[in-house]
Amino acid sequence: MQADEMEVxxxxxxxxxxxxxxxxxxxxDVFKNLLKDWESSMESPNLEFEYGDxxxxxxxxxxxxxxxxxxxxxxxxxxxxxxxxxxxxGRRWIELGQEQQRAYVMRLLDALEVTDRDxxxxxxxxxxxxxxxxxxxCDTDTDxxxxxxxxxxxxxxxxxFTALLELLSMEMDNNQACSxxxxxxxxxxxxxxxxxxxxxxxxxxxxxxxxxxxxxxPEWRTAREAxxxxxxxxxxxxxxxSLLLFTMVTKFCxxxxxxxxxxxxxxxxxxxILFTMGGFEELQEMKVRGRERLSxxxxxxxxxxxxxxxxxxxxxxxxxxxxxxxxQAKRGRRxxxxxxxxxxxxTYNERxxxxxxxxxxxxxxxxxxxxxxxxxxxxLDRDVIIQPPPPPPPLRPPxxxxxxxxxxxxxxxxxxxxxxxxxETSRNKFIGFTLGNDTETLVGLPRPIHESVKTLKQHKYxxxxxxxxxxxEELQQCPMTLGEEDVDETPTEILYLGMLPxxxxxxxxxxxxxxxxxxxxxxxxxxxxxxxxVLPEEMPITVLQSMKxxxxxxxxxxxxxxxxxxxxLLLLKHLKLNHIYQFEIVSQHLVxxxxxxxxxxxxxxxxxxxxxxxxxxxxxxxxxxxxxxxxELTAESLEAGDSNQFCWRNLFSCINLxxxxxxxxxxxxxxxxMLVVFKSAPILKxxxxxxxxxxxxxxxxxxxxxxxxxxxxxxxxxMKTMSAIxxxxxxxxxxxxxxxxxxxARPWDFQAEECALRESIEKFNSRRYDKNQNxxxxxxxxxxxxxxxxxxxxxxxxxxxxxxWLEREVFSQPIQWEGLLQQAQ
Numbered sequence: 001m002q003a004d005e006m007e008v009x010x011x012x013x014x015x016x017x018x019x020x021x022x023x024x025x026x027x028x029d030v031f032k033n034l035l036k037d038w039e040s041s042m043e044s045p046n047l048e049f050e051y052g053d054x055x056x057x058x059x060x061x062x063x064x065x066x067x068x069x070x071x072x073x074x075x076x077x078x079x080x081x082x083x084x085x086x087x088x089x090g091r092r093w094i095e096l097g098q099e100q101q102r103a104y105v106m107r108l109l110d111a112l113e114v115t116d117r118d119x120x121x122x123x124x125x126x127x128x129x130x131x132x133x134x135x136x137x138c139d140t141d142t143d144x145x146x147x148x149x150x151x152x153x154x155x156x157x158x159x160x161f162t163a164l165l166e167l168l169s170m171e172m173d174n175n176q177a178c179s180x181x182x183x184x185x186x187x188x189x190x191x192x193x194x195x196x197x198x199x200x201x202x203x204x205x206x207x208x209x210x211x212x213x214x215x216x217x218p219e220w221r222t223a224r225e226a227x228x229x230x231x232x233x234x235x236x237x238x239x240x241x242s243l244l245l246f247t248m249v250t251k252f253c254x255x256x257x258x259x260x261x262x263x264x265x266x267x268x269x270x271x272x273i274l275f276t277m278g279g280f281e282e283l284q285e286m287k288v289r290g291r292e293r294l295s296x297x298x299x300x301x302x303x304x305x306x307x308x309x310x311x312x313x314x315x316x317x318x319x320x321x322x323x324x325x326x327x328q329a330k331r332g333r334r335x336x337x338x339x340x341x342x343x344x345x346x347t348y349n350e351r352x353x354x355x356x357x358x359x360x361x362x363x364x365x366x367x368x369x370x371x372x373x374x375x376x377x378x379x380l381d382r383d384v385i386i387q388p389p390p391p392p393p394p395l396r397p398p399x400x401x402x403x404x405x406x407x408x409x410x411x412x413x414x415x416x417x418x419x420x421x422x423x424e425t426s427r428n429k430f431i432g433f434t435l436g437n438d439t440e441t442l443v444g445l446p447r448p449i450h451e452s453v454k455t456l457k458q459h460k461y462x463x464x465x466x467x468x469x470x471x472x473e474e475l476q477q478c479p480m481t482l483g484e485e486d487v488d489e490t491p492t493e494i495l496y497l498g499m500l501p502x503x504x505x506x507x508x509x510x511x512x513x514x515x516x517x518x519x520x521x522x523x524x525x526x527x528x529x530x531x532x533x534v535l536p537e538e539m540p541i542t543v544l545q546s547m548k549x550x551x552x553x554x555x556x557x558x559x560x561x562x563x564x565x566x567x568x569l570l571l572l573k574h575l576k577l578n579h580i581y582q583f584e585i586v587s588q589h590l591v592x593x594x595x596x597x598x599x600x601x602x603x604x605x606x607x608x609x610x611x612x613x614x615x616x617x618x619x620x621x622x623x624x625x626x627x628x629x630x631x632e633l634t635a636e637s638l639e640a641g642d643s644n645q646f647c648w649r650n651l652f653s654c655i656n657l658x659x660x661x662x663x664x665x666x667x668x669x670x671x672x673x674m675l676v677v678f679k680s681a682p683i684l685k686x687x688x689x690x691x692x693x694x695x696x697x698x699x700x701x702x703x704x705x706x707x708x709x710x711x712x713x714x715x716x717x718x719m720k721t722m723s724a725i726x727x728x729x730x731x732x733x734x735x736x737x738x739x740x741x742x743x744x745a746r747p748w749d750f751q752a753e754e755c756a757l758r759e760s761i762e763k764f765n766s767r768r769y770d771k772n773q774n775x776x777x778x779x780x781x782x783x784x785x786x787x788x789x790x791x792x793x794x795x796x797x798x799x800x801x802x803x804x805w806l807e808r809e810v811f812s813q814p815i816q817w818e819g820l821l822q823q824a825q
Contacts, residue, residue, distance in 0.1 A: 051652070065200070080130070102154065102158060120194075128200055149208050187532040203271065209224050240498060249506065273571065312692055313696050416466070426449050485768065493578055507590055515598055544638070562656075600675075600678050607687050651695065655692075708739075
């Protein structure tokens with residue numbers, strides 16, 4: 001499987017979408033377009049969304065089940081009660097004591113070892129009913145969650161997870177089921193029954209035990225730590241549990257096991273990595289501890305808290321403003337007019353920070369001149385809107401302005417490389433020569449340069465990655481002096497070591513699934529079928545059934561996107577913290593497998609519609625559907641959906657994908673140019689319509705790194721976006737992102753940049769993980785007496801023929817001693 005398998009369809013699709021030109025705005029067409037976008041541009045509400053590792057527990061538990069699986073809840077209950085009544089008469093599960101419950105679970109474990117496949121499945125369903133919280137004996141959703149938590153810890157304590165793992169391995173290696181699924185023209189839920197039951201139990205165990213609560217018993221906390229260590233250690237056939245799930249993903253994508261329930265596998269894989277490695281808050285704590293170990297200064301701020309305190313920017317201009325602009329242009333009003341006040345974008349300052357009054361006048365003149373050229377710039381994409389003088393606005397209440405934070409949200413940062421570059425330029429200008437990497441000597445430089453260097457050093461930031469690169473260079477240069485590196489056996493290190501041999505296959509498989517689940521993807525005959533665990537055996541025959549299945553399929557795809565985006569982001573962040581070159585190799589595999597155009601293709605849609613999609617049926621979500629009476633479903637109720645302002649999982653997925661794109665392109669000029677080549681600026685600008693601060697921040701970061709390549713006209717036409725970048729994105733001193741004068745904006749040897757990075761990665765992997773590469777550095781015995789005194793084992797026939805050997809190889813061969821001496825000199 002090669003990385004370029006996905007290249008052609010993705011890139012061609014991106015290029016075809018990006019190369020489509022909007023028709024020139026003209027008269028009535030412009031008016032229709034403006035009215036069409038009225039609601040999306042004017043009615044964009046602020047989204048009360050709080051980003052985190054996961055959604056609420058009930059939401060996460062409900063997403064493991066498809067709506068098509070609803071009849072199986074009753075099936076699980078029936079199998080449990082049939083077995084339970086035959087062993088415990090006249091009592092319910094919740095009425096049993098701890099020892100009686102343990103004895104019954106032990107009996108179920110014994111029954112799991114029978115050879116009859118159907119009997120094993122019935123026992124597995126009974127265990128699944130226990131993990132689901134014996135819902136038939138509960139009255140509320142809270143009771144179901146309580147008993148589910150109690151039963152899951154009991155099941156783990158009795159060793160059920162290990163037994164399930166053996167059954168899962170057996171089902172994975174079931175060649176008969178795999179070959180049968182490959183030959184089938186249409187795969188349905190029935191083909192993956194055993195796998196779905198096993199994966200559902202394991203998911204419920206991982207997700208329930210992972211979540212900490214205040215009322216956890218001491219033995220539960222101990223069990224959580226033991227389970228976490230167990231999942232992250234190579235205890236399952238010499239590899240961690242996550243690697244087994246990665247193998248299932250690649251086997252599915254290679255078409256060898258098309259019946260695997262991929263949604264459940266991906267959700268379990270994501271939650272296993274989240275549990276064993278830690279979420280975003282744990283990552284922040286690990287980063288703080290890592291800086292302390294390296295004696296680096298503390299972080300200037302907590303990024304999680306800063307982002308949560310940000311306010312969203314305003315969406316693009318409303319249709320009314322654009323209509324007024326068109327009308328006054330027709331009337332020929334060319335008088336001086338003020339710019340629209342950008343109050344919601346300018347969170348911290350009312351005025352544009354880039355311009356003084358003269359510059360503002362210049363820009364207005366330029367905008368007036370440009371607006372006279374019909375069709376040059378689409379008014380829907382214009383950020384600076386000119387209006388007639390409005391009446392004086394009412395004064396804001398003083399409390400609103402007083403509550404805003406003062407100053408910029410982020411402390412500026414400077415790299416060592418930036419200081420070196422600044423001093424090199426200054427020395428060439430004032431002295432005529434440079435001093436290499438010396439950042440201390442300021443002799444001969446004027447006083448303002450001294451002050452500048454002082455300011456730069458005050459904001460100097462050394463990252464953990466820079467320290468790791470420096471340490472790796474030292475180990476490469478002095479392998480004998482520095483000896484072997486002490487590597488901590490962390491869960492991240494163990495997983496990376498296991499993934500390394502097949503890393504490209506894992507990455508390509510995840511991107512194939514992401515491509516198949518993306519809403520912008522079109523169905524193709526050769527694409528993988530990700531709906532195997534959602535399609536029923538009998539297709540719907542009524543309109544209501546068709547609508548329900550359509551919602552279920554869309555929900556299924558959304559959950560797959562959510563799991564893959566969260567999984568990739570977690571992997572990248574943990575690998576970057578563990579070692580920068582581990583992060584770089586995964587990033588390079590993602591880039592070579594066309595991850596950048598794939599994410600851009602994902603965002604090349606009506607992103608507001610995607611985020612506000614209502615592909616959920618609340619009454620069918622677990623645990624609501626098993627506790628409450630099921631109301632009658634109608635086409636109208638399905639169309640109405642829920643009352644939520646946005647879909648949590650879709651907004652979560654969008655933010656994750658933007659963060660992945662940021663990680664792939666940060667400080668990589670070749671990849672930044674890919675954003676420019678694929679015309680990402682208009683795609684990303686449309687994503688700014690979503691009024692959610694965190695999402696807008698990562699969109700603005702992506703726009704910032706490519707502004708220097710987009711040209712002066714683009715920057716001039718998008719000053720509102722430029723202002724938002726200035727106010728919301730961290731500043732790098734000496735970074736000419738807003739003007740395009742930076743040296744990095746010049747032509748760049750992109751291929752050489754990626755090749756040099758690849759070479760560094762290969763050296764790192766060879767030094768740390770190749771056990772056979774130290775042969776040439778093995779110690780040599782240089783003592784003559786010691787060497788001559790060693791006993792050498794010779795073959796038996798040598799004792800009989802050594803005299804002939806001496807005569808032939810030594811005595812009969814003339815030795816030219818003078819020639820040997822000359823060669824030695």
